[in-house]
Amino acid sequence: MAYAARMDIPEDGIDYEIMITESISFAEDLRSALVAKGKKIEKRWSFWTHDIAIATHVTRKKLPFMDRSQIEDVTDRYLKFNFRHQYVDRLLVDILTALEIYGFAGEVVDEPKWHNIFGTSRLRGMHIIPKTILTILIEGLLLGGLASLFIWIGSFGGLLQPWAIGLAVVLVGLYALEVLMIIIKLPFAWRSQIKARKKVGDILGSMVKVYAELDSSGFISAKHIYNQLESSGNIGIVWPAQLFVLLDDIMERGGKF
Numbered sequence: 001m002a003y004a005a006r007m008d009i010p011e012d013g014i015d016y017e018i019m020i021t022e023s024i025s026f027a028e029d030l031r032s033a034l035v036a037k038g039k040k041i042e043k044r045w046s047f048w049t050h051d052i053a054i055a056t057h058v059t060r061k062k063l064p065f066m067d068r069s070q071i072e073d074v075t076d077r078y079l080k081f082n083f084r085h086q087y088v089d090r091l092l093v094d095i096l097t098a099l100e101i102y103g104f105a106g107e108v109v110d111e112p113k114w115h116n117i118f119g120t121s122r123l124r125g126m127h128i129i130p131k132t133i134l135t136i137l138i139e140g141l142l143l144g145g146l147a148s149l150f151i152w153i154g155s156f157g158g159l160l161q162p163w164a165i166g167l168a169v170v171l172v173g174l175y176a177l178e179v180l181m182i183i184i185k186l187p188f189a190w191r192s193q194i195k196a197r198k199k200v201g202d203i204l205g206s207m208v209k210v211y212a213e214l215d216s217s218g219f220i221s222a223k224h225i226y227n228q229l230e231s232s233g234n235i236g237i238v239w240p241a242q243l244f245v246l247l248d249d250i251m252e253r254g255g256k257f
Contacts, residue, residue, distance in 0.1 A: 019081075019083055022077075022081060026074060026077060026078060026081075029070065030047070030048075030074045030095075031047045032070065033070035034048050034064070034065065034066060034067075034071075034095070036065035048091065048094070048095060050094055050214060050215055051064075051211075054101060054208055054211055055204075055208045058101060058102065058105035058109065058208075059105075059109065059204075061105065061106070061109045063102045063105060064102065066095075066098075066099055066102060066103075068099060068103065071095060071099055072242050075092055075242040075246060076242065078092060078246075079242075079245060079246065079249055084249075084253060086219075086256070089246070089250050089257035090214070090220070090257045092246055093214065093225065093243065093250075094211075094214050096239075096242060096243040096246065097207075097239070098211060100207065100243075101204070101207045101208065101211060104204070104207065104237075105204065108200050108204075128186065128189050128190045132186055132189075135182065136179055136182060140175060140179075143171050143172070143175040144171075144172075144175070146168075146171055147167075147168040147169075147172050147175075148168075150164040150165070150167045150168040150171070151164065151165065151168045154168070199236075202235060203235060203236065203237055206232045206235060206237060207237060209228075209232075210225070210228045210232055213228060219256040219257065220256065220257055221255060221256060222247045222251045222255050222256065222257055223247075223251055226244065226247045226248075226251070
């Protein structure tokens with residue numbers, strides 16, 4: 001085997017039966033990490049392809065099933081094998097890169113549904129102005145409803161009347177103060193939302209740019225991808241540690257995958 005020759009592994013020191021068994025186990029575990037339970041078996045054999053439309057998929061939150069811990073475990077196992085293959089190298093680099101992109105998108109992109117008006121998405125969450133108006137209206141309904149209830153109770157007179165009217169006045173005062181504070185904070189919240197969306201957009205754009213480098217019919221330089229990953233780290237992207245370890249390993253074996 002070419003890999004065995006480069007790594008000074010004697011051919012008679014390779015147990016091919018163990019190699020085949022480990023390879024089958026590796027493929028099955030990687031497949032189960034990428035295919036959700038319940039999928040039809042005929043769909044399980046082609047369990048990963050390079051996503052050429054990943055930018056569209058992440059902004060629409062069409063994210064595939066990926067078991068992060070299992071993918072990382074399978075990668076660690078692969079790096080301990082005394083055999084490698086460039087096809088598997090590329091497959092794992094592609095998966096690990098996509099894993100971080102999809103994982104990040106899953107945290108910052110809300111699904112575009114009407115009931116998600118109070119979502120925390122930094123990319124597709126509701127704009128701060130209509131969100132603020134809705135907040136004011138909802139709080140007005142709640143506090144106004146309570147104030148109306150106390151006024152109604154006070155209308156019966158008796159010993160409870162002063163307390164009921166007093167509580168109603170307090171609630172109205174709290175609501176007015178809350179509205180004032182929201183209006184004062186609105187410009188700062190608006191600016192913060194704009195900056196957060198820009199940062200998220202820049203991060204996703206940088207991640208997708210790195211991933212696009214893997215869309216090639218020829219060999220890819222592991223050093224080039226390694227440098228791209230390091231550069232993108234300057235804006236706060238944290239790629240899986242196994243990805244760097246795998247690229248280091250590939251560079252030691254010729255540097256291309």
